[in-house]
Amino acid sequence: AAGVIQSPRHLIKEKRETATLKCYPIPRHDTVYWYQQGPGQDPQFLISFYEKMQSDKGSIPDRFSAQQFSDYHSELNMSSLELGDSALYFCASSYTSVSYEQYFGPGTRLTVT
Amino acid sequence: SQKIEQNSEALNIQEGKTATLTCNYTNYSPAYLQWYRQDPGRGPVFLLLIRENEKEKRKERLKVTFDTTLKQSLFHITASQPADSATYLCALGGSQGNLIFGKGTKLSVKP
Numbered sequence: 001a002a003g004v005i006q007s008p009r010h011l012i013k014e015k016r017e018t019a020t021l022k023c024y025p026i027p028r029h030d031t032v033y034w035y036q037q038g039p040g041q042d043p044q045f046l047i048s049f050y051e052k053m054q055s056d057k058g059s060i061p062d063r064f065s066a067q068q069f070s071d072y073h074s075e076l077n078m079s080s081l082e083l084g085d086s087a088l089y090f091c092a093s094s095y096t097s098v099s100y101e102q103y104f105g106p107g108t109r110l111t112v113t
Numbered sequence: 114s115q116k117i118e119q120n121s122e123a124l125n126i127q128e129g130k131t132a133t134l135t136c137n138y139t140n141y142s143p144a145y146l147q148w149y150r151q152d153p154g155r156g157p158v159f160l161l162l163i164r165e166n167e168k169e170k171r172k173e174r175l176k177v178t179f180d181t182t183l184k185q186s187l188f189h190i191t192a193s194q195p196a197d198s199a200t201y202l203c204a205l206g207g208s209q210g211n212l213i214f215g216k217g218t219k220l221s222v223k224p
Contacts (some may be wrong), residue, residue: 031210041213042217044215045212045213048211072167094210099162101159102159102212103159104149104158105156106156107155
């Protein structure tokens with residue numbers, strides 16, 4: 001069965017640079033979520049999209065933005081990167097018209113040096 | 114603000130025993146509660162979802178209970194195996210669908 005795809009899997013950036021993370025949800029899933037997980041921490045919700053419209057916002061810094069495109073893939077854009085942005089970034093998708101269970105991608109490990 | 118507590122950071126049990134993990138929450142009335150498994154460096158994997166009007170749910174060796182009066186969920190793994198060793202995350206869901214995770218309990222099953 002198709003799973004959530006994230007790219008790149010690993011990304012190394014320097015402070016003040018920008019990064020773009022991509023997510024391809026499971027086909028026919030109508031909702032995409034982004035989470036940030038720091039070392040030894042639980043995943044923290046950043047932002048979500050339902051049918052390409054932003055549906056909810058969590059603890060997402062103003063330096064970050066996200067969007068979902070017509071083909072349902074989503075991108076998380078991160079600017080003015082800080083050392084504290086180093087984390088695993090997960091994308092998840094769900095078919096909320098049926099159930100709220102979420103399917104997570106393998107994550108993008110972002111390292112800011 | 115909403116708060117989720119999972120009873121312990123780590124739980125060590127012997128193979129074949131039942132593992133019981135606890136999730137307590139405050140300042141929240143979730144429509145449903147979910148349990149996920151996470152292995153190091155990998156994304157959480159959905160296990161079970163239980164709604165506010167359900168008391169118990171089962172799936173193979175897994176069982177989850179949900180007590181909205183006590184604001185508590187219990188997650189059981191029966192006949193535990195070393196392959197069950199992982200971090201288990203409790204998550205609350207709201208009407209918008211986003212999840213609020215607990216810190217997780219790291220389960221180690223010794224052969």
